[in-house]
Amino acid sequence: DTAVSQTPKYLVTQMGNDKSIKCEQNLGHDTMYWYKQDSKKFLKIMFSYNNKELIINETVPNRFSPKSPDKAHLNLHINSLELGDSAVYFCASSQASGRGSSYNEQFFGPGTRLTVL
Amino acid sequence: AQSVTQPDIHITVSEGASLELRCNYSYGATPYLFWYVQSPGQGLQLLLKYFSGDTLVQGIKGFEAEFKRSQSSFNLRKPSVHWSDAAEYFCAVGARGQNFVFGPGTRLSVLP
Numbered sequence: 001d002t003a004v005s006q007t008p009k010y011l012v013t014q015m016g017n018d019k020s021i022k023c024e025q026n027l028g029h030d031t032m033y034w035y036k037q038d039s040k041k042f043l044k045i046m047f048s049y050n051n052k053e054l055i056i057n058e059t060v061p062n063r064f065s066p067k068s069p070d071k072a073h074l075n076l077h078i079n080s081l082e083l084g085d086s087a088v089y090f091c092a093s094s095q096a097s098g099r100g101s102s103y104n105e106q107f108f109g110p111g112t113r114l115t116v117l
Numbered sequence: 118a119q120s121v122t123q124p125d126i127h128i129t130v131s132e133g134a135s136l137e138l139r140c141n142y143s144y145g146a147t148p149y150l151f152w153y154v155q156s157p158g159q160g161l162q163l164l165l166k167y168f169s170g171d172t173l174v175q176g177i178k179g180f181e182a183e184f185k186r187s188q189s190s191f192n193l194r195k196p197s198v199h200w201s202d203a204a205e206y207f208c209a210v211g212a213r214g215q216n217f218v219f220g221p222g223t224r225l226s227v228l229p
Contacts, residue, residue, distance in 0.1 A: 033217075041205055108160040
């Protein structure tokens with residue numbers, strides 16, 4: 001029983017393409033997140049999404065757009081991929097409420113390694 | 118805004134030796150503190166967390182951490198390291214109404 005799952009695990013694509021990464025959680029959590037981990041292992045939050053509200057990190061280019069069809073899913077769509085987008089992207093979820101509240105631990109997916117050629 | 122530092126980028130210990138990974142945070146209010154471990158090619162797994170109460174918290178895999186408000190620290194310890202503990206360790210701070218902030222991570226290598 002995978003708590004937070006992501007697909008695909010690996011994604012290799014050409015510069016300029018559009019791609020999506022899917023995330024699903026079966027924990028009944030109401031908040032989901034996307035993180036980017038760069039080559040130096042630094043983790044940075046990109047988005048958090050709590051039912052009705054999407055919190056966007058201002059440093060994330062608008063080529064990145066999260067889409068949440070329902071509470072259990074938060075997909076990440078990336079337009080016009082660039083070399084610098086190569087990274088590992090982690091989805092996470094937590095049981096929290098309120099704007100970006102993070103006082104409960106987050107459960108992470110296995111990650112999607114994106115390589116842009 | 119909160120911030121987290123992990124002064125040690127890479128630590129190497131011998132199997133069976135004790136371990137302490139340092140974490141310092143900066144936040145004006147009471148923080149919620151976490152330690153996560155990331156094994157190679159894997160996602161992050163929560164080791165332990167501190168919200169309030171006893172400042173010494175026990176986690177999984179024999180890890181513990183101590184919250185010291187006066188030093189703004191939340192160091193992770195383990196009395197005897199196993200080869201399977203080799204991984205990347207992340208300290209994180211959260212707070213109500215704020216997103217998680219992760220430290221830069223400490224890579225642990227274990228010598229046989």
